[in-house]
Amino acid sequence: MNRSPPVRSVACAMMLLMPLLAPPVHAAGAEQADVATSIVDALQRLGGPKTGLRKAHPKGVCFSGSFMPDAASAASVTRSPAYTAKAAYSVIGRFSQAGPNPAAADNTHDGRGLAVRLAPDGDNRMDLVLVSTPMFPAANPKDFLELLQAVGPDPATGKPDQARLDAYLAAHPAVGRQAAWQKSHPVYASYAATPYFGIHAFRFTNAQGQSIKGKIVAEPVGGAVGLDDDEAKARGADFLQSELAAHVAKQPAAIDIFVQIGEAADPTDNPSVAWPDERRKVHLGRLSIEKATGQECAGELFMPTTLTTGVEPIDDPLLSVRAQAYAVSFGRRVSGQ
């Protein structure tokens, strides 16, 4: 297993990130950067040491494969070559366990992640950075920071403070909404048999200049496959990476990528609220996972604000702070922290 990032790719990425890592000039920007850094500090304290690893989703496996755009369908909502190219192109990605624990068990209802870099050419890269629930447990960055602080030990005593956590949960129903969703869905049998969600709404614009608001959704081509509680227990805490390697050694695993189209009432500024399931979805293409590549993408940064031509943020307050937190985590992990 190779955990060392390729030096050249890290050096290049650090150069590109310098503007993000540099102190922001605006007061609002400085405040956001403080929140982002405090979130990464809180993640780093939770779930065990993560030296050199991602400060969230530290347990995971990289993969390589390809993406075949569904140009005929996708062109109705996007002009981006990422989704309208006529031929399949190579991709890299990573599956992961959500949360800050590098030893997180695979056989629980906790979230999973899927990151994929769609880059048909130099100018049209979009990183999809998705999780296995359609909602986030916090509506904005400040709530998320307070949640992480409430889950962690009280700084004064060094001990967990159940009363503080209960007070937070009572005042913030978003955590309960996500937990209820997770509980009502099974532990999935494979990374490639799990559905994933983009959570943030983006504006997608087609070649005619028409725009829609949409959220990325990823659905396993063979359907989601759940385990019952006994089966999940029997699989043990570490089955997902070997299952993926065995699966793709026989045949590629396929996941369809859609954009879910929002209607007027669907919020774009609150990632803790899922849009209704029955919203129309437009097929953008099919991801084919062909090789499990261990920790080969340890030196990569999948960035949720790397958006392709004609895909733009709307007004989600989480997105920019999220991006700053990824840059902080990346800076730390590639410098051995």
Ligand code: HEM
């Ligand atoms: C304010 C909100 C959020 C913060 C602060 C945050 C923080 C982080 C951090 C620090 C990392 C490690 C980054 C790295 O070192 O590369 C990470 C990874 C990840 N996050 Fe988030 N996150 C947030 C919201 C979300 C949301 C909304 C999603 C999904 C829709 C998500 C999905 C993921 C995934 C899949 C990874 C692993 C990426 C990989 O495999 O490289 N996160 N997150």
